[in-house]
Amino acid sequence: MRGLVAGMLAFGMYFLVQAAVFHVVKVPRRALVLVGLWLAGLPVYVWLYGWLPDDRSVWPSPLVAPSDLTTFFCGGLLYFFLFMGYAQFFYIAESSVGVRTMIELASDPEKGLTLEELTKRYHYDWMLERRLRRLVHAGYLIEENGYYRTTGRGWLAAAALRWFKQFLRLGPGG
Amino acid sequence: MLKGLVLACAGFALFLVIHIPLFRLRVSEFRFRTMVRIAFALGILLLVAYLATPSDLGFLPAASTTAGWAVDLLNGLLVFAFLFVGYCMFYFLIDRGFSGRIMIEVEASPHRRLPPAEIAARYSLEMVLRRRLGEMLEIGRITVRDGRYCNTKKGRWSVAMFAFVKKFLQLGEGG
Numbered sequence: 001m002r003g004l005v006a007g008m009l010a011f012g013m014y015f016l017v018q019a020a021v022f023h024v025v026k027v028p029r030r031a032l033v034l035v036g037l038w039l040a041g042l043p044v045y046v047w048l049y050g051w052l053p054d055d056r057s058v059w060p061s062p063l064v065a066p067s068d069l070t071t072f073f074c075g076g077l078l079y080f081f082l083f084m085g086y087a088q089f090f091y092i093a094e095s096s097v098g099v100r101t102m103i104e105l106a107s108d109p110e111k112g113l114t115l116e117e118l119t120k121r122y123h124y125d126w127m128l129e130r131r132l133r134r135l136v137h138a139g140y141l142i143e144e145n146g147y148y149r150t151t152g153r154g155w156l157a158a159a160a161l162r163w164f165k166q167f168l169r170l171g172p173g174g
Numbered sequence: 175m176l177k178g179l180v181l182a183c184a185g186f187a188l189f190l191v192i193h194i195p196l197f198r199l200r201v202s203e204f205r206f207r208t209m210v211r212i213a214f215a216l217g218i219l220l221l222v223a224y225l226a227t228p229s230d231l232g233f234l235p236a237a238s239t240t241a242g243w244a245v246d247l248l249n250g251l252l253v254f255a256f257l258f259v260g261y262c263m264f265y266f267l268i269d270r271g272f273s274g275r276i277m278i279e280v281e282a283s284p285h286r287r288l289p290p291a292e293i294a295a296r297y298s299l300e301m302v303l304r305r306r307l308g309e310m311l312e313i314g315r316i317t318v319r320d321g322r323y324c325n326t327k328k329g330r331w332s333v334a335m336f337a338f339v340k341k342f343l344q345l346g347e348g349g
Contacts, residue, residue: 004249019342022345023342059242062245065249070179071241077256081253081260082256084260084263087263102315102332105324109325112322112324113322122303124298127299129290131272132293140277141277146289146290147289148288148293149280149288157274158274158280158281161267161271161278165268167194170205
């Protein structure tokens with residue numbers, strides 16, 4: 001349990017610090033801060049693992065794991081997986097069109113909205129521009145005279161995504 | 175602790191072995207629901223396999239079998255669950271990623287370059303919204319009444335939670 005508890009505590013600390021930072025400061029480069037804080041939490045995990053007592057002195061025998069490399073690795077894995085799960089939740093809250101749509105629908109909870117009314121509320125130019133800006137910033141697209149083209153990295157990402165879409169028969173998607 | 179890890183990895187590999195041919199052979203409208211059902215069934219199978227197999231699985235070193243059964247099983251189930259969650263992230267990125275679609279449209283264009291207006295023409299807001307509304311209808315977050323989309327109780331709860339998170343973390347209106 002020592003590894004799992006250390007992983008959970010380290011993630012709990014990461015979560016609180018991250019929430020406080022984003023609450024106090026309007027963060028422009030969110031991914032960088034999310035990942036940077038998580039990396040900064042790795043030494044905290046190591047420290048917590050060392051600080052927690054050996055399982056045999058705390059837990060009943062079915063929950064006792066030896067304090068070896070596997071237990072340490074499993075705790076680290078939990079810290080990583082919890083972060084990945086949280087990152088998924090964070091980006092759903094931040095970027096999801098579905099969530100934004102539901103928030104728009106909540107503006108008139110009794111009547112609801114038609115597709116036409118929803119379309120009017122959603123500023124597609126803004127939505128598209130935001131994605132394009134991010135893709136340029138991340139080095140996937142280049143803007144030239146008002147046209148966008150893919151970089152080498154963008155070409156590779158587009159080819160991989162298209163291949164997986166075809167392989168799993170997912171349709172054009174988006 | 176190795177038994178749980180080995181079974182979790184085997185369970186996830188089995189998930190891929192079942193899910194990939196299923197998606198390739200049969201086009202389902204309810205893909206995510208199918209994935210969740212397969213993963214849930216395999217989670218139960220993992221539990222049964224853990225209880226029914228020896229602690230060394232017949233090939234693990236004796237030193238790796240000293241952990242208590244409960245912590246080993248818990249660890250195995252956590253790893254399996256998170257591998258599935260991680261795969262879901264990957265799946266959604268491929269299936270629903272708007273940015274990915276933009277790059278594919280740019281690459282597929284005759285001169286491999288597009289202005290924003292042409293990207294919008296190839297993948298309009300109406301298409302984006304229709305797809306999202308369909309997905310939210312499927313998972314019961316919204317409903318249709320007289321041609322108008324409304325949040326369900328589940329949807330209202332989601333709105334309250336995400337609106338709070340967006341506000342608290344200063345994420346802007348997003349979407």
